[in-house]
Amino acid sequence: MGKLQRILALAVLAISPVLQSAYAETPQEKGRAIAEETDRRDLGWGDSDVVMSMILRNAEGESSVRELRLRSLEVPERGVGDKSITVFDKPRDIEGTAFLSHTKILDPDDQWLYLPALKRVKRISSKNKSGPFVGSEFAYEDLVSQEVDRYDYTWLRDENCGEAAPTRECFVVERKPLYEHSGYTKQVSWVDKQDYQPRKTEFYDRKDALLKTLLQLDYKQYQGQYWRTHRMDMTNHQTGKSTTLTFEDYSFKVGLSEGDFEKNRLKRVR
Amino acid sequence: MISGVRIAAAGLCLAAGALPALAKEPNIETSLELGMELRLFPNDPAFGLQRDRAVSPSFYLEPEISADWNGGDDRLTLVPFARVDRDDDSRTHVDLREANWLHIGDGYDLVIGADKVFWGVTESRHLVDIVNQSDGVEDVDLEDKLGQPMVQLAVPSDLGTFSLFVMPYFRERTFPDADARLSGGVRVDDDAQYDSDAEEFHPDLAVRWSQVIGDFDVGLSHFHGTSREPRLLALDPANPSNLTPYYDQIDQTGLDLQYTTDAWLWKLEAIGRGGHGDYFPAAVAGFEYTLFGVRGSDMDLGFLAEYQYDGRDEDSSAPGTLANNDTFIGTRLTFNDVDDTSLLAGAVVDNEDGSTLLSLEAERRIGDDWKVEAVARFFLNADSENGLKALERDDFVSLTLIRYF
Numbered sequence: 001m002g003k004l005q006r007i008l009a010l011a012v013l014a015i016s017p018v019l020q021s022a023y024a025e026t027p028q029e030k031g032r033a034i035a036e037e038t039d040r041r042d043l044g045w046g047d048s049d050v051v052m053s054m055i056l057r058n059a060e061g062e063s064s065v066r067e068l069r070l071r072s073l074e075v076p077e078r079g080v081g082d083k084s085i086t087v088f089d090k091p092r093d094i095e096g097t098a099f100l101s102h103t104k105i106l107d108p109d110d111q112w113l114y115l116p117a118l119k120r121v122k123r124i125s126s127k128n129k130s131g132p133f134v135g136s137e138f139a140y141e142d143l144v145s146q147e148v149d150r151y152d153y154t155w156l157r158d159e160n161c162g163e164a165a166p167t168r169e170c171f172v173v174e175r176k177p178l179y180e181h182s183g184y185t186k187q188v189s190w191v192d193k194q195d196y197q198p199r200k201t202e203f204y205d206r207k208d209a210l211l212k213t214l215l216q217l218d219y220k221q222y223q224g225q226y227w228r229t230h231r232m233d234m235t236n237h238q239t240g241k242s243t244t245l246t247f248e249d250y251s252f253k254v255g256l257s258e259g260d261f262e263k264n265r266l267k268r269v270r
Numbered sequence: 271m272i273s274g275v276r277i278a279a280a281g282l283c284l285a286a287g288a289l290p291a292l293a294k295e296p297n298i299e300t301s302l303e304l305g306m307e308l309r310l311f312p313n314d315p316a317f318g319l320q321r322d323r324a325v326s327p328s329f330y331l332e333p334e335i336s337a338d339w340n341g342g343d344d345r346l347t348l349v350p351f352a353r354v355d356r357d358d359d360s361r362t363h364v365d366l367r368e369a370n371w372l373h374i375g376d377g378y379d380l381v382i383g384a385d386k387v388f389w390g391v392t393e394s395r396h397l398v399d400i401v402n403q404s405d406g407v408e409d410v411d412l413e414d415k416l417g418q419p420m421v422q423l424a425v426p427s428d429l430g431t432f433s434l435f436v437m438p439y440f441r442e443r444t445f446p447d448a449d450a451r452l453s454g455g456v457r458v459d460d461d462a463q464y465d466s467d468a469e470e471f472h473p474d475l476a477v478r479w480s481q482v483i484g485d486f487d488v489g490l491s492h493f494h495g496t497s498r499e500p501r502l503l504a505l506d507p508a509n510p511s512n513l514t515p516y517y518d519q520i521d522q523t524g525l526d527l528q529y530t531t532d533a534w535l536w537k538l539e540a541i542g543r544g545g546h547g548d549y550f551p552a553a554v555a556g557f558e559y560t561l562f563g564v565r566g567s568d569m570d571l572g573f574l575a576e577y578q579y580d581g582r583d584e585d586s587s588a589p590g591t592l593a594n595n596d597t598f599i600g601t602r603l604t605f606n607d608v609d610d611t612s613l614l615a616g617a618v619v620d621n622e623d624g625s626t627l628l629s630l631e632a633e634r635r636i637g638d639d640w641k642v643e644a645v646a647r648f649f650l651n652a653d654s655e656n657g658l659k660a661l662e663r664d665d666f667v668s669l670t671l672i673r674y675f
Contacts, residue, residue, distance in 0.1 A: 056608055064608050064638060092301065092674035093641045094610070108532070110482070118413070120388040123487045127533045128562040131570065135608040183563075263482050264424065264431040268372070268379060270342050 031153030031173045038196040039148045045226045047073045047256035051248040056136050059240030066090060066134055071269075072145070073256050081105055082145040083261040087269055088134075098269045100261065101126075105149045106179050114266040121266050130183025137212060137234040137243040139183055142203075151175035151187075161190050164199040164215040168192050184211070195219070197227045205238075212236050222252050296339040302675040303332040309451075309668045316663040317455030319448055321357055326451070328355035332367070343374040349417075353408075358450035361407040366417045379424040384417035387435070389478065389491060391528040391537045392554040394576045394598035394618055398524035398539045400493045401476060403441040409668075410452060410647060410661070411629070416441045430481030437474040440496045442515065454660030456511045458502065465496075465518040465545075472496050472519070489526040495519065497545065499589040520545030533560045537576070547587030552580040556598070572602035574616065592657050595621045609635045623653035643670040 025033065054066040067090040073083045081103025088097045096116035103109050109126040129141040154174045161170040170190040177184055185208045190200040198216055205211040218230035232245040259265065309326040330353040338345040349368035355361035370383030387401040401418055408414035418441060424433040448457035466472040474495025481488055500515035522543045529536040540553040556576030564571045578593040600616025611634040618627045628648040635641045645668040652662040 058608070091635060091638045093635055093672070095301070095674075118388055119386045122391075123482075123528055123530050123535070125530060125533050125535060125560055125562075128560070128570065131562055132568050132606045135606060135610065181562075259426060262426060262431075263487070264426055264480060268374060270336075270338060270345065 027155045028153060030155035031175070032148075034155065034171050034173055034191055034196065035148050035151070035153050035175070038191065038198075041196055042226055043076075045074050045223075046253045047071075049251045049254050049256075050228075053246050054134070054136055054138075055244045055246075057242050057244075064091070064135075066136070071256060071260070073258065073261055078149075079105060081109070081147050083258070084145070085261060085266070085269055094134075096270075098266050100263065100266050101144060102261070103144050103147065105147050108180070109144065112263050112266055114269070119267060121263060123263075127181050129179070129181045136245075137236045137241055138232075138245065141177070141179075141182055141184075142214070142234070150179050151177055156188070158193070159190075161192060161199045164190070164217055165192060168194060168199070170199060195227055197229070210237055220249075222250055226252065296337040297342075298335070298337045300336075301334045303330075303334075303672060304675065305330045305332075305670050305672045307668055307670040309666050311451050311664060311666050313663045313665060315451060316660070317453075320451060320453065320455065321449050323357050323451075326355065326357040328353055328358075328361065330354075334368075345372040346370070347372070355450075358407065358447050360445060360447040361450065363407060363444060365405065367415075368417055377425065379422075379426075381420065381422040384419050385422065386415050386417060387420075387422070389489060389524065389526060390539050391487070391526045391535075392539045392556065392576055393537075393558070393574055393600070394556075394616070395554045395578050395593050396539075397541050397552055397554055398489070398491060398526045400491075400498055400522060400524070401435060401437070403443055403498050405444050407444045407446055409645070416444070430479050433476075433478045433480075435474075435476040435478070437476070437495065438471065440470040440472065440474065440517070442470070442517075443498070443500060445515075448511070451664045451666065452661060456502070456513050456660075457509075459512065459514045462500065462515040462517060463503075464516070470496075485530050487528045487530070489524075491524045491526075493520070493522045493524070497589070501546075501586065501589045503586070518545050533562065534558075543582075546589065547583035547585065550581040550583070550588070552582065552593075554578050554593075558602075560602075568606040570602075570604040570606060572604070574598070574600040574602065578618070590657055592618075592620070592625075592627075597621055620653070620656060620658075623656055625652045625656040625658045626650040627658060639674045641672045641674075643672065644668070645670075 049071050052068050052070055055063050057063045066088065069087045069089065071085045075082050083102050086099040088094045098114040100112045101109050111124050111126045113122050113124050115122065130139050133140050133143055152175065156172045156174055158169060158171055160166065161168040170192055172188060172190055174186055174188050176186045183205065184203050185206060186204045188202045189198045191198050197219055201214040202210060203212040213235050215233040216229040217233065219227050220230060221227050228247065228250055230247045233242065235242040306329045307327065311324055315322055330351065332349065332351045335348045336345060347368050347370055350364065351367045352364040353361060366384050368385055370381050370385045373380045388399055390396050390398045402415035403418065404412035405414040405416050406412060418437055419439045421436045422433065424431055442462050445458035446453040464470065472495060476491060476493040478489060478491040497518045497520040500517050502513040503516050504510045505514045506512040520543055522541050524541045527538045535558040537557065538553065538555045540551065542549060542551050554576050556574065558572055558574045560570050560572040562570050576598040578596040578598065580591050580594040582588040582591060596618050598616060598618045600614060603613040605611040614631045616629050628650055630646040633641060633643045648665045649658050649662045652658040
């Protein structure tokens with residue numbers, strides 16, 4: 001290295017903190033930008049229908065199965081969350097039970113439950129975000145639509161995506177829930193650099209101890225744009241229980257509208 | 271306009287193309303629920319004619335057959351029900367819980383045939399719920415309903431859902447056999463009398479509006495027709511325990527309201543009824559509060575309290591009620607486990623004479639296709655003037671094993 005080059009290099013080093021603060025992203029900005037990009041790439045999916053099955057396993061290896069259908073509607077306004085109806089087919093004693101959710105960003109969601117034996121629609125409290133969803137290792141808050149503004153983000157590092165996608169590079173982003181009554185202090189997500197889809201998420205409980213790990217597998221792209229996972233493996237490290245949630249093929253733009261997600265429609269859902 | 275039609279048609283084609291290949295129409299589904307029940311009566315009966323059996327077995331069958339087409343917008347549903355009870359000839363009965371055609375049209379839903387409709391929000395008493403007759407032999411809580419023949423039109427709109435019900439045929443309430451438990455020692459005549467000359471063919475009408483306004487769920491309804499509650503008249507001078515049900519023509523306006531905030535559900539049901547003596551109001555108001563994830567577990571613990579008021583005349587011009595000035599307190603434990611285990615315990619206490627109905631309801635699934643239910647009802651501290659007196663020796667525990675096919 002010549003003398004002049006050395007001086008130049010020193011000069012660059014000297015002003016680099018100034019450059020960083022003026023032009024480079026902070027880890028917070030970078031984390032949020034990644035979430036925004038994931039969201040942007042998914043805009044316009046409209047509405048969808050999918051058949052799901054859940055296998056619940058306890059620490060002794062005993063398993064039980066749930067079959068359900070999920071119908072979702074994208075609400076384009078940034079300040080309003082998406083809407084969904086979940087209908088249960090199995091186990092048989094809860095067949096026909098349906099769950100309607102109008103997701104909010106930070107306010108409590110609006111939720112109704114339809115009980116077919118009584119033909120009764122009940123408005124229920126949505127405070128129960130961290131409770132188990134039908135006895136599984138998924139909490140309600142793990143399954144609702146992932147609105148960007150529900151979290152604060154911090155980019156941590158870049159690294160290999162790990163077991164869910166060993167050949168891919170990921171952003172590792174920490175996110176902290178801003179909505180009330182979350183069961184988590186934070187989540188750490190591995191977001192694929194190529195398609196901006198999450199491959200793995202770690203959930204930390206209220207004592208900041210690692211509670212669960214979620215692997216999102218078998219991604220497929222629909223309509224040339226929208227990526228959807230077809231297998232989610234959630235493992236609870238504290239109880240040894242796990243739940244596998246699998247999705248059959250999605251149908252997009254099936255013609256659902258706001259009216260199909262009204263409370264009074266719930267008792268007509270089949 | 272034309273382009274709109276084209277877009278719609280293109281949309282339909284896309285939607286049809288997107289349907290999974292397995293959607294063959296009509297889509298027919300069948301299922302069967304089979305229940306085996308044992309009712310245990312620890313006390314001897316109060317009335318001489320009642321059979322003294324400590325254990326009463328029964329079983330029921332409830333098949334369901336449905337067929338849908340037009341992507342689910344047309345649906346036929348058939349749900350017959352039958353129970354065979356060893357010790358109560360009236361409880362051995364059949365019913366068509368549902369036998370209807372549902373059509374979901376453009377901006378309306380239409381149901382023609384026998385159906386079940388529930389209105390209301392409270393837990394301890396269902397004041398507003400009036401469309402279906404109670405199947406009184408099933409349980410003393412009157413929550414089991416007989417299928418009601420009707421034409422039901424519902425029109426959803428931005429201003430709420432407006433519904434119209436025309437009910438051309440009336441169903442009489444079922445009562446336990448006189449020599450069975452829980453009969454109160456009376457024989458209720460099969461041959462009912464009616465206020466209307468058209469008797470059970472009087473066309474009953476109801477309208478309802480319901481809407482969600484932020485955290486409030488509100489419903490307003492009006493019913494004009496045959497009262498689902500009969501007056502029980504002692505018309506047989508030779509035997510005053512032979513009673514004849516008499517069904518009056520009534521007008522009932524109802525309001526149901528729930529305010530949901532945080533872990534609180536605040537509930538109100540209120541009615542005004544004309545046709546049973548003087549026009550009277552009645553109401554149930556209270557709350558349900560839930561502690562989610564008690565002590566770091568997955569369990570939810572709920573606390574319920576409701577006040578029941580009923581302003582009806584306490585002479586023979588209106589059917590009797592237990593809920594004239596009573597308080598319900600209860601607790602609900604939901605385990606949120608794999609087997610959906612839950613427990614509801616509650617007591618309705620008469621504020622004037624202390625007569626108490628204590629109830630316990632528990633259920634859990636076993637494996638994928640079985641379920642057990644336990645119900646216990648105890649009639650405590652029954653005052654001689656209270657309607658509970660007639661049941662005070664009929665405390666029971668019911669255990670039901672259900673198999674789903």
